[in-house]
Amino acid sequence: MSVGFRAVQWNRDKLIYDGILLVAIAIYTSVFAAISWQLFPPKNIPDAIDIGIQTSGTCAFLMISIILSIGPLSRLNRRFLPLLYNRRHFGVLAFTVAALHVGFLLSWYIVQGNLPNLAVELTTWKDYAKFIGFPFKVFGIAAFLIFFVMAATSHDFWLMFLTPRAWKAIHMAIYVAYGLVVMHVALGSMQDKAQSPFVPLLLVGGFGSVVVLHLMAGWREWGVDKGIAVNSEGWIVVGVPDSIPDKGARIVVAPGGERIAVFRDGNQIGALTNLCAHQQGPLGEGRIIDGCVTCPWHGYQYRLSDGCAPAPFTEKLTTYRIRLSHGLVEVDPRPLAPGTPAAITYP
């Protein structure tokens, strides 16, 4: 993954990205808190803290909704790819805002001297049978624990140590956490005495956008997968060489569901797994830059000829046999050992 591990792998682009995020968070929280203060002037310290709870909570929800929308947005339109590049920092910042939300909540109990009431709320088992009155904070706590594990393991060291497959599986838990957050916000909003219309609107807008974008991206991929033909020998027919964009790829699906990226670089054609060894990013949506297949997510590079990362990096990708038959490019869906040379050149 890297020749050395630092605390944070910052570069100029990431610093700009993080700077924009911090400014956006500052603007959102200031505006939300100022409007809430005007509409519901606090009568005491707990009321003021309550504004902090709502401000940080809605900000975290909005951030997580945007993070989950970036993936499908990038699939639907490549112009959104730059947002994906530093999504990990976005996630850690969202966790930090969520931690602030938890901090405000705990201080709300502490200033009133009734922190034990939180434990009572969570362990009053008969309330779990109610709809209105359900201890909605339990959903928030569960989601926060998942976000904590994700933020704590977000460093590239853990990607290497846990293996990309396990790391990806852990980080896919964001969907479980998001579901818990949606239930937390929905029930919390229903139990809110102020009955502000903003939170329900934010919930419907955020959750609705995430669902619609995922369905649209899924529908598009399903349409592509449906058109793939397999010949009598079990090889996947990709099409004529020119149907593969130069310095780009076409993605085909093996019968087992594995996605294969078939790249063309001039008159050289090679097939690699569609999963980048870094964060399992969609390699086939990347380009060939400086003679190497380049992942669209974080720019990790591999040689088209054998799927190996150029020195000093050591990652190797699964490759696939490829041939030209009756003028058509065909791929053998049976994977070769990572790093096996398999690309061909055609006249």
Added chain:
Amino acid sequence: MTVFYAFAIYLAIGLVSAIAFVAVGAQQVTHSSLTMGARIVLLPAATLLWPYVLGRWLKSRSIP
């Protein structure tokens, strides 16, 4: 409260083993260099996942 105390004990053991891991073990399981900042950043996850981390560390030591 039992669950809370059990979790606190789990984290206390995790913190001790995490300090040992980031100080010594992390370098043994990777061929890459680790800065002091990186070691500090690794602490929370090493504390949370200490049974797995210790297992992997011990396994890597047993491989010559």
